[in-house]
Amino acid sequence: MRIGQTKSFLLPEQHWIHLLIFVITLITGALTDEDVIKALLGGSASFKFKVTTGMKVTLAVWKKCPDQKVFVFSPIHGLKIFDNNYADRLSIKSNHSILLDKLQESDFVTYCYELTTFPNGSLQGQNKLEKTTENGDVPIMIISVGCSIGLIVLCGIIAGVVCYKKRKSNTALNPGGPPGSQPSVRLKNKKRPNRIRSQNEEDVEIEDFNYLNMN
Incomplete structure (x- = not known):
């Protein structure tokens, strides 16, 4: 009976640990695994693809993550815009960067791009456009701080649950x-x-x- 009780206690504890690892990975990945571009509402933003000197972009597909296609660019066939909201606001600066003018509220999202290059083949990356104020403050940082506080609270709750279950298990094994x-x-x-x-x-x-x- 004691062996069965120990196993039933370990499974929930492992579940909470896995959940904690998943939340930490999700939050840190969402905040850091991308190029962040800061710009003013109504201003312009320059997006650069991750290409090195000597690489030639033969095709670029730019989307609002995860799969809302915005435009496709080819040096041979030119620029094709799929989202009319970006018409007359997009321009290609070079084969590895673009310029978006007259920024709107809906523009401040994360963009995914897929590149076909020569001679390196296919490449992928992300650009996150954040809204900033004239004094340089980024409102989204409040969300980052809130996520950090929430993560600390979650760690405390999980630690409390684990300690409580350990104490309860020890009491059940030694009631006197x-x-x-x-x-x-x-x-x-x-x-x-x-x-x-x-x-x-x-x-x-x-x-x-x-x-x-x-x-």
Whole structure:
């Protein structure tokens, strides 16, 4: 029974640990695994693809993540815009960068791009456009701080749950207190009546012996 109880306790603990790792990976990945571009509402933003000197882009596909296609560019066939909201606001600066003018509120999202290059083949990357103010503050940083606080609170809750389950499991295995304390008390309680009964028996035997001598 104790082995079964230990296994049932370990499974939920592992589940919470895996959940914590998943949340940390999700939050840190969402905040860091991309190029961040800061720009003013109504201003312009320049997006650069991750290409090195000597690489030639033969085809570029730019999308709002995950799969809302914005435009396709080819040096041979030119620029094809699929989202009319970006018409007359997009321009190609070179084969590895683009310029978006007259930024709107809906433009501040994460963009995914897929490149076909020569001679390196296919490449992928992300650009995240963040709105900033004239003094340089980025409102989205409030969300980052909130995520950090939420992560700390989540860690505290998970640690509390794990400690509570450990304490509950130890209590179930040793209901009378610390191991070794309760059996000794029970043994003492059992021995005391035996000593009392043996003393009474001796008194009865002495009385019977005296009675026989008197007769």
